Amino acid sequence: xxxxxxxxxxxxxxxxxxxxxxxxxxxxxxxxxxxxxxxxxxxxxxxxxxxxxxxxxxxxxxxxxxxxxxxxxxxxxxxxxxxxxxxxxxxxxxxxxxxxxxxxxxxxxxxxxxxxxxxxxxxxxxxxxxxxxxxxxxxxxxxxxxxxxxxxxxxxxxxxxxxxxxxxxxxxxxxxxxxxxxxxxxxxxxxxxxxxxxxxxxxxxxxxxxxxxxxxxxxxxxxxxxxxxxxxxxxxxxxxxxxxxxxxxxxxxxxxxxxxxxxxxxxxxxxxxxxxxxxxxxxxxxxxxxxxxxxxxxxxxxxxxxxxxx
Numbered sequence: 001x002x003x004x005x006x007x008x009x010x011x012x013x014x015x016x017x018x019x020x021x022x023x024x025x026x027x028x029x030x031x032x033x034x035x036x037x038x039x040x041x042x043x044x045x046x047x048x049x050x051x052x053x054x055x056x057x058x059x060x061x062x063x064x065x066x067x068x069x070x071x072x073x074x075x076x077x078x079x080x081x082x083x084x085x086x087x088x089x090x091x092x093x094x095x096x097x098x099x100x101x102x103x104x105x106x107x108x109x110x111x112x113x114x115x116x117x118x119x120x121x122x123x124x125x126x127x128x129x130x131x132x133x134x135x136x137x138x139x140x141x142x143x144x145x146x147x148x149x150x151x152x153x154x155x156x157x158x159x160x161x162x163x164x165x166x167x168x169x170x171x172x173x174x175x176x177x178x179x180x181x182x183x184x185x186x187x188x189x190x191x192x193x194x195x196x197x198x199x200x201x202x203x204x205x206x207x208x209x210x211x212x213x214x215x216x217x218x219x220x221x222x223x224x225x226x227x228x229x230x231x232x233x234x235x236x237x238x239x240x241x242x243x244x245x246x247x248x249x250x251x252x253x254x255x256x257x258x259x260x261x262x263x264x265x266x267x268x269x270x271x272x273x274x275x276x277x278x279x280x281x282x283x284x285x286x287x288x289x290x291x292x293x294x295x296x297x298x299x300x301x302x303x304x305x306x307x308x309x310x
Contacts, residue, residue: 010043018278044078194240214266
């Protein structure tokens with residue numbers, strides 16, 4: 001497999017996983033959220049990623065989420081399942097669940113917390129690639145994994161049989177460019193910012209899109225990439241500036257949250273828009289009233305109507 005094995009492009013956000021107030025997985029709310037994302041013309045979604053609180057999902061819940069998400073797959077919507085885990089055996093089990101569900105591919109970080117070395121990371125990804133037949137996106141996520149996979153390591157991983165894409169979320173734009181120029185002819189490369197510079201690089205034919213977070217801005221986020229495809233630089237930049245407002249208002253340059261936690265911010269934003277995103281699950285906590293108001297004021301500043309959070 002290589003980049004030509006998949007047609008992934010545009011805005012493919014890692015979405016939230018709704019839980020009830022008592023912590024139960026809420027697949028009814030998930031279906032409503034997915035319907036909203038489809039109506040907002042997302043190019044795809046990532047299930048059970050960091051935004052989807054994979055760390056508090058059981059294996060059975062993750063498999064149920066994959067099956068529920070697969071029902072929304074279409075020619076216009078790619079559905080990818082995150083298989084992050086502490087061991088290759090766990091990741092393989094999640095990848096097999098994604099295969100059984102019929103997902104388009106999987107997303108995989110190095111084992112978080114473990115801080116594996118280069119040889120261990122290659123062995124981890126090779127074990128998953130050898131045990132599955134599903135396309136793999138390598139996720140470089142230093143903030144979450146305490147490992148920044150440099151260009152040489154990403155290059156080695158791109159040679160594995162089922163690796164078709166890289167999601168690069170380092171916050172280091174120079175390193176991002178090094179990886180993009182080295183690998184983009186072999187694997188799809190996600191992480192271009194929705195800035196003026198990102199628009200210009202995309203218009204020059206670089207990068208495949210952004211595997212962002214939440215999709216809470218709705219159609220503006222995927223339409224940035226549609227404007228790029230149409231050669232409409234001015235519209236792309238205008239849409240990108242709206243996305244940048246969220247990033248600058250809620251997150252630090254390394255993608256850490258400025259307040260509360262990233263998952264609660266995204267769920268709050270969705271609920272303010274009338275989308276049933278549910279509650280975060282332990283150990284995360286809901287936003288305070290002041291933090292909810294901060295999220296609401298950001299959306300209102302973009303001209304988005306909000307409603308009280310239940």
